[in-house]
Amino acid sequence: MSDRYEAQEIEARWQKQWEVAAIDAASDDPADSRETYYCLVMFPYPSGNLHMGHVRNYCLGDAVARYKRMRGFNVLHPIGWDAFGLPAENAAIKHHRPPAEWTYGNIDQMRAQLKRLGLSYDWSREIATCRPEYYRWEQWLFTRLMEKGLAYQQNAEVNWCDPCHTVLANEQVVDGVCWRCDTPVVRKNLKQWFIRITAYAEELLSDLDKLTGWPEKVVGMQRNWIGRSTGAEVSFGLENSDATLDIFTTRPDTLMGVTYMAVAAGHPLAQQAATSNPALAAFLDECSRISTKEADVETMEKKGMALGVNAIHPITGALVPVWVANFVLMGYGTGAVMSVPAHDERDHAFAKKYGLPIRQVIAPHAGDWDIDAAAFTEVGKLIDSGAFDGLPSDEAKVAITNWLAENEKGAERVQYRLRDWLVSRQRYWGAPIPVIHCHDCGAVAVPDEQLPVVLPTDLQPTGGASPLTECDAFRHTSCPRCGKPAERELDTFDTFMESSWYMNRYTSPRNGEAMVDADAMKRWAPVDQYIGGVEHAVLHLLYARFYHKLMRDAGLFDGEVVGSEPFRNLLTQGMVLKDGTKMSKSKGNTVDPKAIIEEFGADTARLFTLFAAPPEKELEWNDAGVEGASRFLKRVWRLLEKLDAASDTADGDVKALRFSIHATIRKVTHAFEQGFAFNVAIAALMELTNSLHSFNPACEAGKAAYREGVEALATMLAPFVPHFACELGERLGMAKMAVVTDWPAVDESALEQNEIMLVVQIQGKKRGEITVPKDAGQDVAMAAARADAAIARWLDGMQVVKVILVPGRLLNIVVKPA
RNA sequence: GCCGGGAUGGUGGAAUUGGUAGACACAAGGGACUUAAAAUCCCUCGGUAGCAAUACUGUACGGGUUCGAGUCCCGUUCCCGGUACCA
Numbered sequence: 001m002s003d004r005y006e007a008q009e010i011e012a013r014w015q016k017q018w019e020v021a022a023i024d025a026a027s028d029d030p031a032d033s034r035e036t037y038y039c040l041v042m043f044p045y046p047s048g049n050l051h052m053g054h055v056r057n058y059c060l061g062d063a064v065a066r067y068k069r070m071r072g073f074n075v076l077h078p079i080g081w082d083a084f085g086l087p088a089e090n091a092a093i094k095h096h097r098p099p100a101e102w103t104y105g106n107i108d109q110m111r112a113q114l115k116r117l118g119l120s121y122d123w124s125r126e127i128a129t130c131r132p133e134y135y136r137w138e139q140w141l142f143t144r145l146m147e148k149g150l151a152y153q154q155n156a157e158v159n160w161c162d163p164c165h166t167v168l169a170n171e172q173v174v175d176g177v178c179w180r181c182d183t184p185v186v187r188k189n190l191k192q193w194f195i196r197i198t199a200y201a202e203e204l205l206s207d208l209d210k211l212t213g214w215p216e217k218v219v220g221m222q223r224n225w226i227g228r229s230t231g232a233e234v235s236f237g238l239e240n241s242d243a244t245l246d247i248f249t250t251r252p253d254t255l256m257g258v259t260y261m262a263v264a265a266g267h268p269l270a271q272q273a274a275t276s277n278p279a280l281a282a283f284l285d286e287c288s289r290i291s292t293k294e295a296d297v298e299t300m301e302k303k304g305m306a307l308g309v310n311a312i313h314p315i316t317g318a319l320v321p322v323w324v325a326n327f328v329l330m331g332y333g334t335g336a337v338m339s340v341p342a343h344d345e346r347d348h349a350f351a352k353k354y355g356l357p358i359r360q361v362i363a364p365h366a367g368d369w370d371i372d373a374a375a376f377t378e379v380g381k382l383i384d385s386g387a388f389d390g391l392p393s394d395e396a397k398v399a400i401t402n403w404l405a406e407n408e409k410g411a412e413r414v415q416y417r418l419r420d421w422l423v424s425r426q427r428y429w430g431a432p433i434p435v436i437h438c439h440d441c442g443a444v445a446v447p448d449e450q451l452p453v454v455l456p457t458d459l460q461p462t463g464g465a466s467p468l469t470e471c472d473a474f475r476h477t478s479c480p481r482c483g484k485p486a487e488r489e490l491d492t493f494d495t496f497m498e499s500s501w502y503m504n505r506y507t508s509p510r511n512g513e514a515m516v517d518a519d520a521m522k523r524w525a526p527v528d529q530y531i532g533g534v535e536h537a538v539l540h541l542l543y544a545r546f547y548h549k550l551m552r553d554a555g556l557f558d559g560e561v562v563g564s565e566p567f568r569n570l571l572t573q574g575m576v577l578k579d580g581t582k583m584s585k586s587k588g589n590t591v592d593p594k595a596i597i598e599e600f601g602a603d604t605a606r607l608f609t610l611f612a613a614p615p616e617k618e619l620e621w622n623d624a625g626v627e628g629a630s631r632f633l634k635r636v637w638r639l640l641e642k643l644d645a646a647s648d649t650a651d652g653d654v655k656a657l658r659f660s661i662h663a664t665i666r667k668v669t670h671a672f673e674q675g676f677a678f679n680v681a682i683a684a685l686m687e688l689t690n691s692l693h694s695f696n697p698a699c700e701a702g703k704a705a706y707r708e709g710v711e712a713l714a715t716m717l718a719p720f721v722p723h724f725a726c727e728l729g730e731r732l733g734m735a736k737m738a739v740v741t742d743w744p745a746v747d748e749s750a751l752e753q754n755e756i757m758l759v760v761q762i763q764g765k766k767r768g769e770i771t772v773p774k775d776a777g778q779d780v781a782m783a784a785a786r787a788d789a790a791i792a793r794w795l796d797g798m799q800v801v802k803v804i805l806v807p808g809r810l811l812n813i814v815v816k817p818a
Numbered sequence: 819g820c821c822g823g824g825a826u827g828g829u830g831g832a833a834u835u836g837g838u839a840g841a842c843a844c845a846a847g848g849g850a851c852u853u854a855a856a857a858u859c860c861c862u863c864g865g866u867a868g869c870a871a872u873a874c875u876g877u878a879c880g881g882g883u884u885c886g887a888g889u890c891c892c893g894u895u896c897c898c899g900g901u902a903c904c905a
């Protein structure tokens with residue numbers, strides 16, 4: 001056994017031992033009485049190479065999982081592969097290898113990299129979403145949703161990404177460009193599959209209140225995304241027509257102030273008017289072009305044009321002109337709005353620009369308002385509103401909405417920003433949508449006994465249309481209902497479908513009977529701690545919450561027991577930066593985890609990523625910092641030298657050392673229980689190391705305390721640097737491997753002090769320190785303060801006005817000249 | 819625009835939630851050991867004044883509350899995320 005710290009050798013040895021001892025497996029044994037804990041990290045896309053963001057994510061998760069095991073929990077800590085997706089197809093085109101081969105090869109590589117890091121996963125539960133045993137259940141659920149009308153096919157204007165050759169969900173369009181390839185999306189009208197997430201909008205919104213273990217920021221982002229607003233739907237008549245112009249407003253109290261209407265360029269009314277008006281047609285064309293150019297939106301001027309059509313006010317019967325305006329969006333509400341320039345800033349600006357009338361119908365509760373200068377957008381009191389005059393806004397909203405309802409010209413209405421989830425993709429490397437199109441029966445769900453619809457894995461993508469479109473063996477089938485020749489659906493699922501339920505599948509990953517096992521769900525779900533990047537705050541986390549509810553409603557588990565939310569606590573980790581910016585290949589500022597592990601070992605890499613920043617903040621990569629982490633481990637290692645060394649010098653302060661040991665245990669434990677401030681926990685362990693280094697064990701009590709300290713240190717290091725901790729523990733002669741040793745308990749008696757230090761302040765300024773008996777009262781403390789020369793001089797010639805004693809902390813003396 | 823979150827030494831970051839500001843580390847400087855280097859160990863390290871003990875000052879800026887404010891309140895500036903021209 002070498003006396004030097006040889007990371008590579010040590011890490012290989014302990015990884016083998018852990019595997020043999022099977023310490024990372026989650027137990028499904030009903031006789032296991034341990035409390036369960038489910039710690040989950042976001043599974044990776046198998047790109048082939050682990051990057052620092054993964055390393056950070058998985059080191060955080062591993063620290064939590066290992067700590068919980070040491071605390072006696074039966075821990076589920078699984079990993080797998082989000083294995084469908086576009087990069088596999090692109091690689092296939094480039095290297096002329098089938099996507100499956102590329103994907104499975106990458107998985108093997110990345111699995112080896114994860115294992116090299118010493119992460120404590122239950123590898124027996126590993127899943128890959130591209131395997132039919134996995135995606136068949138997603139297909140199964142989809143057919144259930146079709147039965148319930150929650151999955152449907154519809155022609156819709158959708159976001160199309162040319163390079164990706166597919167449609168995108170609204171959530172996948174970020175700032176007008178594709179979330180994956182950054183190219184602007186185009187609007188296209190296509191027949192697509194949707195899942196009715198809007199049917200769950202209310203529950204998705206209200207359940208956000210249950211997520212007390214989530215960062216408020218993420219909850220807020222989801223709340224905004226769902227975008228609930230309450231108001232009224234109002235039906236305006238149209239002059240010389242039986243048709244109506246329906247709008248949604250959150251301010252029905254301002255209805256009497258409507259002076260014109262505005263519709264989106266895509267609104268049927270505008271389209272129709274344009275057929276006989278070339279200038280208008282040109283304007284609509286301009287609007288449709290602008291809307292695709294996202295960069296222009298910010299600077300976009302508010303423009304409009306009259307349609308030459310009049311709407312009829314539902315209450316007054318007055319005629320108001322209908323305009324088309326470039327700021328009205330076809331995709332929200334009804335694509336038309338009522339315009340009240342007096343009480344809406346945008347309408348005000350528009351009215352000023354085009355000389356439209358401004359009619360004030362709300363007055364401030366107090367004071368005057370120059371309605372010509374600016375819109376009054378607050379609530380107030382109704383004026384010039386006929387029967388509604390004098391009502392305050394909130395009452396007027398109800399009164400006007402009721403009037404509309406009674407006269408069948410409107411109703412109260414709740415509007416969401418959330419749109420249904422577009423789940424079909426015109427891609428090859430994805431889960432086939434389990435539908436057969438029959439000439440006579442239409443779109444028919446594939447029956448359970450024919451599931452899974454297996455994706456042929458031997459096709460070669462070319463970059464154009466999906467190769468499935470040319471695969472006759474896949475394409476041609478018979479209708480499950482009438483038996484006549486029929487065609488399979490050739491689109492595949494959005495890959496967010498797979499990642500939306502994997503957390504539940506891990507509870508029974510090999511289950512061939514059902515999507516999940518209800519008992520396993522009861523045992524493990526929901527996830528106690530989920531850890532991953534904040535970039536998934538809306539996309540993945542919203543879909544996963546939705547899916548969990550769908551699974552509950554499909555009767556797959558008991559919602560009363562498991563709950564309606566999949567993740568109890570969420571930790572969103574910050575990005576890993578280099579030179580102040582995100583690491584990326586194109587910037588050439590990446591740091592390869594492999595290189596760090598080869599040079600310093602996995603433990604150093606783990607330690608640095610946990611120590612350099614608090615988990616939720618960005619982590620600036622710093623090579624010197626990595627060396628510092630490595631230096632710390634060597635410094636701990638050298639503590640072994642003093643273990644049995646005979647010393648002829650005097651013993652150190654045993655009591656002070658034991659105080660330091662147990663204060664550290666308390667601090668580190670607290671870090672694990674409260675918010676995972678591992679950077680602070682590790683700093684505390686460094687302090688303990690410094691204390692141990694400056695301690696000189698001579699007598700029996702001193703040696704015992706020293707050993708106690710080093711053992712506690714080895715134990716507490718185990719969640720962070722498990723190989724190192726095990727090796728250290730073994731050399732200390734500890735009974736069990738450090739990673740399975742019980743977490744150390746605080747010895748309260750070691751923290752008791754007979755004498756304590758008090759900071760003494762005069763007028764709130766620190767002037768000295770005194771040592772007093774631990775339960776010293778104000779009089780004793782004052783006497784000690786007066787006895788201290790440095791403090792006494794501040795009291796000289798002064799009259800004590802007030803004394804504040806904070807027990808165990810400080811003594812503040814307020815004085816004034818005598 | 820709106821909604822979040824921030825601003826603490828040369829740097830990353832601490833501060834038991836109102837009680838010693840700068841823990842721990844990185845960088846820098848000085849010293850010891852060494853033929854030399856590496857490694858290791860010791861010291862200094864917010865600013866100003868001083869040989870020093872020490873004093874004053876200091877947590878983006880301006881006010882306030884309090885015996886006491888990095889922490890609470892009001893206002894301002896800047897930075898970072900998110901987003902919806904959302905009717």
